[in-house]
Amino acid sequence: MSAKGHTAVPASHYDRHPRTNRQHRTITQPRVRGSPAGEGVVDCIVVAALDDLVRPGEYPRSSRYDPAWLVSLDMGPHPLWLLEDLSRDLDLRPGMRVLDLGSGMGASSVFLAREFGVEVFAADLWVSPDAAAAVFADAGVGDRVHAVRAEAHALPFPRDHFDAIISIDAYEYFGTADSYLAYITQFLKPGGQLAIATPGMTREIRDLGAIPQHIKACVGWEAIAWHTAEWWRFQWEVTELVTVAAARLQADGWHDWLLWARACLDHGSGDRDAIEKVIAMLEADNGEFLSFVLATARKNRISKSHYPSGNTR
Numbered sequence: 001m002s003a004k005g006h007t008a009v010p011a012s013h014y015d016r017h018p019r020t021n022r023q024h025r026t027i028t029q030p031r032v033r034g035s036p037a038g039e040g041v042v043d044c045i046v047v048a049a050l051d052d053l054v055r056p057g058e059y060p061r062s063s064r065y066d067p068a069w070l071v072s073l074d075m076g077p078h079p080l081w082l083l084e085d086l087s088r089d090l091d092l093r094p095g096m097r098v099l100d101l102g103s104g105m106g107a108s109s110v111f112l113a114r115e116f117g118v119e120v121f122a123a124d125l126w127v128s129p130d131a132a133a134a135v136f137a138d139a140g141v142g143d144r145v146h147a148v149r150a151e152a153h154a155l156p157f158p159r160d161h162f163d164a165i166i167s168i169d170a171y172e173y174f175g176t177a178d179s180y181l182a183y184i185t186q187f188l189k190p191g192g193q194l195a196i197a198t199p200g201m202t203r204e205i206r207d208l209g210a211i212p213q214h215i216k217a218c219v220g221w222e223a224i225a226w227h228t229a230e231w232w233r234f235q236w237e238v239t240e241l242v243t244v245a246a247a248r249l250q251a252d253g254w255h256d257w258l259l260w261a262r263a264c265l266d267h268g269s270g271d272r273d274a275i276e277k278v279i280a281m282l283e284a285d286n287g288e289f290l291s292f293v294l295a296t297a298r299k300n301r302i303s304k305s306h307y308p309s310g311n312t313r
């Protein structure tokens with residue numbers, strides 16, 4: 001069983017487990033139905049592992065959010081740390097229209113609306129729009145964040161619609177096919193920004209010749225969607241559809257993920273076996289292969305190519 005997406009989402013909130021595509025087992029309701037720090041109703045005790053999630057030196061914006069609230073929305077690594085770091089390569093301005101693709105339970109969408117004043121379309125496959133909308137309403141951004149059920153290959157939006165498309169720990173599920181960049185950039189305005197945070201590698205698995213055992217034990221074949229920053233840069237740049245602004249491997253992304261997983265193990269209501277597998281993978285890796293790639297690009301104003309004929313979605 002694949003374990004990376006150790007979600008804490010109640011079964012009623014989505015239909016399928018993020019990694020296995022199986023019906024999820026019954027999970028209790030999140031313990032916190034609050035919102036960013038100090039504004040929600042917190043009914044659990046904040047202890048050590050949660051305190052590790054407050055790191056104003058490294059992540060000043062994320063540190064203003066209640067870690068218990070974040071853990072209650074867990075579907076993988078810390079979404080706000082990834083987004084805050086990714087946003088350092090982005091130009092987001094109030095009023096922009098942003099697609100949060102694979103938004104899960106929506107912490108990243110809340111962050112985008114609150115921190116940057118943008119209008120967000122939170123599109124996800126497995127999480128029900130009702131559940132996500134409740135998160136947005138509780139966080140006080142229900143008027144600016146719209147929850148949409150969407151499959152990443154059949155998006156219900158017009159062409160040239162978004163100023164930015166952002167995807168946090170989701171693009172690896174659907175975005176590595178050669179044709180996907182041409183598809184997704186249809187929905188960006190010319191000059192619009194595409195930004196992803198996705199599990200990354202220090203070396204290509206193709207070059208290693210096999211998936212390292214400790215990674216395979218956790219996520220199995222799915223790791224073939226994890227690439228180096230150089231892979232992403234070339235994969236996007238060579239199309240001439242976009243100009244890559246940055247493609248970088250986080251220096252300590254694996255350790256950030258470990259801190260988050262430990263907090264989720266201690267305080268979340270997700271799949272403990274899955275979280276323990278993630279922790280074992282990260283401890284064994286110790287930064288040798290694993291981290292997160294942050295890649296951002298702008299859609300070129302004059303593209304030499306367009307989405308392949310016969311598929312105009």
Ligand SMILES: C[S@@+](CC[C@H](N)C(=O)[O-])C[C@H]1O[C@@H](n2cnc3c(N)ncnc32)[C@H](O)[C@@H]1O
Binds near residue numbers: 018073107127152153
């Ligand atoms: C590991 S979760 C991350 C969720 C959220 N971005 C976060 O960081 O908490 C991956 C998300 O990708 C979404 N996803 C996977 N495949 C998808 C697809 N084909 N179309 C739309 N969303 C997809 C899932 O529904 C899931 O919520």
